[in-house]
Amino acid sequence: MSARTEGRKWSVGERFTARELETVSGGTVRIPEPGMTVHLQFRRFAGCPICHLHLRSFARRHEELKAVGVREVVVFHSSAEELRTYEGALPFALVGDPRRRLYREYGVEAAPRALLDPRVWGGLLRALINGFGDFFTGRHPAPPVLPAGGRLGLPADFLIGSEGEILAVKYGEHADDQWSVDELLAQVRPAPARLQPIPVQ
Secondary structure: OOOOOOOOOOOOOOEOOOEEEEOOOOOEEEEOOOOOEEEEEEOOOOOOHHHHHHHHHHHHOHHHHHHOOEEEEEEEOOOHHHHHHHHOOOOOEEEEOOOOHHHHHOOOOEOOHHHHOHHHHHHHHHHHHHHHHHHHOOOOOOOOOOOOOOOOEOOEEEEEOOOOEEEEEEEOOOOOOOOOHHHHHHHHOOOOOOOOOOOOO
């Protein structure tokens, strides 16, 4: 594989370099993973209301994703300690990258449009209402006032085949621009075959 320029975006058909990442639980996760399709998510900071609401939707359908051979791996630009505080109950692999090394390697950016793009405002409001509800009922800590790495991170999604090939990729235009569970499943599941009409004899 030829050397890549750090920060350049990746494309469908390119191959990930095989690696093991340390998770916040103390284990490791392999990418690629033989026999599995890895959905690698780049999220923002631990406690990010948009990220938390988004990942809860994936947690609710985790068994459905496993049934079609999808392994979820989620990266935050926060420390392992912060992730255990805010997102430790999630049922999939969480990776802390406070120095943003993976973000730079895979071209995942931070920019003011993360929060200034008008398309994010509806999702942000829903996430804040949900987050404060969880805080006041004791289900989840309040979002950090000064999150590590700032608030301007952009999300990204990679779908990685068992041989390391990138099957699909999405770089978010704003903080709430990411694949839903249904959009991910549409990338994984084969399109239904069209029935051919039977000729009349």
